[in-house]
């Protein structure tokens with residue numbers, strides 16, 4: 001059964017869009033009739049003022065241009081939220097065998113059981129992702145040994161994982177979660193780079209809609225600012241002339257202040273998150289979150305990981321593809337691992353580090369808003385971070401990952417810091433051009 005707060009959120013989500021439409025219609029009425037027609041263009045006799053046609057028409061033009069821009073960005077946002085919300089498909093629950101763990105894992109599992117109440121995902125628990133605290137994204141609790149869908153992870157160079165090297169798992173959707181995906185209790189699905197459930201737009205703001213959300217709140221802020229200025233200016237004038245205020249204009253001041261303040265807060269906080277390359281959910285524990293990452297061990301280093309090697313790595317590793325489970329002792333003996341193996345080092349960031357921060361607020365903003373000024377202001381193209389055509393990682397990674405690789409010795413010895421930066425720059429450009437191609 002839906003929890004009360006979830007039901008409230010869904011009910012609010014359905015009520016608010018029609019309410020906003022009514023507010024827009026009323027705002028149009030206030031500015032057109034009582035302000036521009038009855039006061040500026042053809043003043044009613046009670047105002048004892050001359051006609052100001054120019055001012056009236058200028059205000060009408062600017063007002064309607066702004067409201068059309070707000071409506072267009074709102075519709076673009078609604079379109080993406082309803083048609084391209086970034087939901088991940090659910091999988092079928094793992095079989096009973098897959099839910100068994102190997103005997104060697106049992107002690108570990110018992111230890112984790114204590115944590116499970118705090119960290120494992122359950123229905124209606126988006127908060128789980130939020131509450132991971134120092135474990136960061138790392139611990140999904142005791143999860144079934146499901147091996148389906150892992151190819152899309154181990155064919156990348158880096159992905160977010162649990163402490164044992166497997167990707168994060170959502171036990172509600174029965175699937176591994178790509179980096180930064182979270183389970184949303186309102187829609188009961190995992191959502192790619194979920195930001196928040198927004199009742200104002202009746203859906204989940206995610207990687208496919210965050211850019212349009214920022215544009216919507218930004219243009220709403222400008223629209224409300226303009227409405228507030230004209231309503232307040234002419235209300236003051238009317239009070240001076242007649243001693244009383246126009247009730248519609250007074251309501252206009254109230255509405256534009258209220259929505260203006262709200263959109264101001266949302267614009268500032270959304271831009272700040274985009275500059276930090278964090279989602280609202282990730283921001284909740286940004287100072288304590290520890291990210292566990294599986295980082296590919298280059299092929300040339302694999303020989304050094306063998307038992308006879310005298311070189312001792314400082315990290316744990318995991319080798320994909322994982323063997324099918326459960327394996328009987330006989331089957332385990334006969335098991336032939338596939339020829340092509342993908343070995344990953346399991347490395348952790350320091351608390352508060354963000355592997356997705358590209359090192360500069362401008363580069364982080366580009367990941368959300370786009371690479372050109374037109375992309376920043378027009379609600380046309382998708383965010384570059386939602387582009388899945390380049391496959392080294394789910395999202396572009398920043399200096400934190402470069403540092404982890406360097407510390408673990410995963411970079412070629414000749415690769416000093418400047419070369420690494422050049423590489424990052426090159427990757428950045430490659431993503432840029434592939435993003436452009438995908439848009440064309």
Ligand SMILES: [Zn+2]
Pocket residue numbers: 170171172173174182183184188189190
């Ligand atoms: Zn889920």
